[in-house]
Amino acid sequence: MSVPSPKIDRPTVLIVDDEPANVQVLGEALTGQCDVRFTTRADDAVMLAARFNVDLILLDLVMPDRSGFDVLAALKADPACRDTPVIIVTAMSDLLDEEAGLSAGAVDYITKPFNPSIVRARVRTHVELKRQRDQLAALADLDGLTGIANRRRFDQQLDLRWRQAARSQGRLALVIADVDHFKQYNDYFGHGPGDQCLRAVAEALRSAVRRADDLVARYGGEEFALILGTDELERQLSGLLRAVATLALPHPRSTSGDIVSLSLGAIEVAPTSGRGPDHGLSAADALLYAAKNEGRNRGVCRLLDGSEARIVNPGEPNDDHTY
Structure with missing residues (x-):
């Protein structure tokens, strides 16, 4: 049985934030580490996450067209991206908001203003964890005798x-x-x-x-x-x-x-x-x-x-x- 190789190309990260300045700062923080996609429209998040098969999503909570919590729920409800890790990046620093975000399925919570090196480190950690999970899932999806899908x-x-x-x-x-x-x-x-x-x-x-x-x-x-x-x-x-x-x-x-x-x-x-x-x-x-x-x-x-x-x-x- 062949063991699937982990993805070795640069991860793709989707930034969902209605403020272009925040998108720019986050994008610059990840330059050279990730391929960055972004949208300032919360309603486009699920569609883009599925289209680009992203490895991780950076999500703001406060956006004019839709709450970040609603976007997170939609991401977790869609089979194409329900397992994609989401890091909330927001100015909402109340502990209750952080608890709500993590309870809703986010893997991490970063408050603004943020340190770019911290963002890079957390993105790197969660992308690597996702790749390890993907590899284990791929092994669980293979037939032990023939090596094809089970x-x-x-x-x-x-x-x-x-x-x-x-x-x-x-x-x-x-x-x-x-x-x-x-x-x-x-x-x-x-x-x-x-x-x-x-x-x-x-x-x-x-x-x-x-x-x-x-x-x-x-x-x-x-x-x-x-x-x-x-x-x-x-x-x-x-x-x-x-x-x-x-x-x-x-x-x-x-x-x-x-x-x-x-x-x-x-x-x-x-x-x-x-x-x-x-x-x-x-x-x-x-x-x-x-x-x-x-x-x-x-x-x-x-x-x-x-x-x-x-x-x-x-x-x-x-x-x-x-x-």
Whole structure:
């Protein structure tokens, strides 16, 4: 299993303060240590934090368009930035305000006027702590056998991407795949070779996906789950099947051929707020069983165009078959 490397480029810090002079002083304090983004509009904080994938936020509490406490609550409610550390930098020096800020989720509280060296030191400390947490979280999200994402990671990403697609009226494709006759493979070769088979299949699937944000996960046992883009979905599925077939792993006990093969079900979905990810997964799972009933070593997919579910083979997509 590969261990993810910590982020080593300069951290990105977002300054949220309605006073340009404060933004300038904070920006100058962090010059050379961080890439600085800023906004004087409190309402833009969540959008910018998510867009730039910031490592830390410096947040004022007193702003004309929105309270800093409201901004902090919005940041903590958004999945894209809920774990981003927030340091409050404010002229409000009352201990009750500091307690309220820390209780609301801020990691630190700096009062104005501030010492630039103190700001630099605290930013450096909290960025490093975040990177350590990110690395531990990444390890917790990996499958111990195959090194790809595990079910926990898949479920988290699916929930996030489902809601993002619902907001943007976007589409995504969900795939459930299963190694054909894997129990018989284990019975014939033993669990050691069975584990090697799963590693090889996982790597083949990971190498076959196209986009940087495509996700391949081990969903459990010999089952894999994927989140893909919807462009040329049938061709993508054919490529996944072909990638596993190309491994040419002998499987004497398979009734679907003499090598290890894959069956998969795939559904193109346009998420809505009225239906959750479980709806898409259930549909993909039903299509997986349709592929098994058709003889395995193939996929069955359903597109949004209203056409019948289609059979996909390891070669090029076959336009002559519907299910």
